[in-house]
Amino acid sequence: MAQQDKDGQPLFGTRRRFLQTLGAGIFSTGINATFPLASWALTSPKYLHEGIGDYHPQTYFDLAFRYTPLDIDGRTGTATAINGTVPGPLIRWRQGDTVTMDVTNHLQDTKHASIHWHGILVPFRMDGVPGVNFNGIQPAETYRYQFRVVQAGTYWYHSHSRFQEQTGSYGPLVIDPKDGEPFHYDRDHVIVLSDWAFTDPETLFRNINLAPEYYIYYKRTVFNYLHDIRKKGFAEANAELLPFRRMNMSPRDLSNVTGYIYTYLMNGHSPDMNWSGRFLPGETVRLRVINASSMSNFDVRIPGLDMDVVMADGKAVKPVRCHEFRIGVAETYDVLIRPREARAYTLFAESLDRSGYARGTLAPEPGMQAPVPPLRPTPDRKLEDIGMGMMKGKYFGGMSDAMKEKLWRKRMQLQDDAIPGPNGPMPFLPDKDNPNVAMVVMNPQDRLAEPGVGLGHDGWKVLTYKDLVSAEPQPYKATVDREMCINITANMERFIFSLDGKKFTEQPGPYLFKHNERLRLFLVNHTMMEHPMHLHGMWMQLETGAGNKEIPFKHTILIKPGEALSVLITPIEKGDWAFHCHLLYHMEAGMFQVVRVA
């Protein structure tokens, strides 16, 4: 093998490199034929993972999609695994290197496969979205990705072809900075959270299309209603619930696919398989938490430990101490923990709707375990939470379009100070006969300081977006050249998800960004759910109210129901880029758009 990495070692010279490049599937067949786990993720009750410190950056990776049997809790499913493992191999680069990845599609019955390097700034043809950046990798074909790595931090990669992401085509991506890490740590673990279903994703998609509550087993019941009446009184209980019913919504529209069908995985391990990583008391351990789920937002905490969030979406932030953070689909957070006691700690990632959890253990010795905390009760959304506070206690009658417009004008005058810009987002007044839009929020609010539904009532500190203060140099100018607003809209009853009331195929064309302009993009969420909105190819800098040098870089923003927020964007690379909701089935149901940088 002529190819060598930076250390001058032959690429396939060591066993570890062999594992990394060819995939641990081949190796792990020796241990357990039906345990396709990558070496960076593999643990057992007798073996604690030591961290990824030994995995050195490389410049060449050979990746292949194959159907692979996957064993979880005694059931066997079929994964579209990358290099035979779920999650895929750990890809580690060094900032400044030119890296090459050859990706082969061995899934013979697919239209195409693809790998998108999530959050990585790449040239247009290297971004990996079929139909946007290239035509996909046809079966038996190999596509060569090659680009210079300009950034550092924790990221991930995944397939952007149909539902391959749901069936295991994802993996962690770690980039070492050229000039050393901005903080000290002794050991780092990669924590990839994901959701696995034994049901074929096409079936799953059909089920939630035909019956949006198919997998929801936390529907509100008559007894919940009676309980509310007893607790809050008849008038108050009705004032809160009935406006939801009037809009044909449920206060428990929290997610579409739940723990009823999903097994939540941590580094490919189910809660029973219990992924376990080592720490030594007194060490500073860096956890690189990646949410590689298709549909599940997680709330992550380690009972008994403080966490210092030091990076969000791969970019350094000023350390924020918290006890819990919500990680939207496709986000990444790097946290530092400093366990001092020689005991086990549970790494607990509860799904947003409390229908299940992913769990792992951090311990100094093999065989140790800490108690697993119980799931908290499924929260109810309040009218206020979805920007419909003025609906409270309104049971009948509607607002005319003229009234709505008046309200918008009033809102534009009495602009929420926290929403930047002179005018705020443009009002969104869709045709009332647009069947794609079930709800238009008349009074979207700044919610960056809110931890989100179901959080913030436990007596501990939960991270909010407002806490994120960038600790990276700001390469982009402060003056805003242009403002634009994108409305996030949906009709869950019909399972139509859209942007500005239009599904992707109904859009008149791609959104236009000007090359190197400074664009303020408003996002307004008119739906009942959190949507992790992801923009390819450029950073979104979340306007948290901090100065231009302190606004954090994000590639994915979890926007809450009824929230209006703004991001500053400098489109640095010309070409077409995807902008979409990272909930896989929302994206496939139309919440997707192409952005043209010209």
Next chain:
Amino acid sequence: MKNFATSLAMLLLSSVLLAQEQPPQTVPIQASDDGTEPKPEDYRSPPLPPPPGKQIRKYAEDAAGKPQQNFGVIPIHDNQKFFQVLGKRLEYRRDGDIEKELWEIDAWYGGDHNKLYLESEGEREVGGKTESAKLEVFWNHALRPFWDLQLGVRHDFNPRESRSFLAGGIQGMTPYGFETDLTGYISEDGDASWRLEMERGFHFTQRLELEPRLETDFSFSEVPDYNIGDGFTGIELGLRLRYMITPKFAPYIGISWEQKLGETADLIEADGGKTEFTFAVAGFRFWF
């Protein structure tokens, strides 16, 4: 007097002044030498549109005006067509010695906005003859967030001689979650009628659901051949308690009270038929 003269003079003067201010009624517009219209002196031309590529706008304007599709591949398939067969009620019903079987099955194929929608409903005596059977075929079009427009035809196979109808109506969900199906009909003989079906589920547990149901028919004309009188012809109120074993299969038990009304009741009684039933029902709901 002086005042009057002054005001009169002012009035006259002002009318003259006003008349002078009015522009001449017809002034032909002269084309100048280069073919453009002459411009008034205070004319200011509107700002020029920005040169192509510099324009600030939300959408890139492609020739097609369609969503972007690069390299001949559609990135997202959001127009997927689905089908569903939905057995709403398949039940055995009993009132004393009267035993009946009832079916109400819908089936559809289509996308988010347009569907081909079939509805079939019928009733028969257990081991006996079919008492009623109908099939409706609709084009369903998404009209409002929660409402579909239905246009199509209905054919009644039983009882007596079969007949056909033009059908049109709305199907969807009212505020507060009442599943509603309101359809108007015109028969081949020109008789007009409408039918309303409403149901609403209340969850007691995640799987146990109580569903009240209302069905009522109204006829604008008397059709004695079919025992149909003018006005409301019948009402059916049901209460079904359903246990969802899987989302696709849910058996239920319940009661259903059926009353023929007005002239229709008289016609049926004259025919020796029964006009009121209280059925105990047992059946299941399914879809695939």
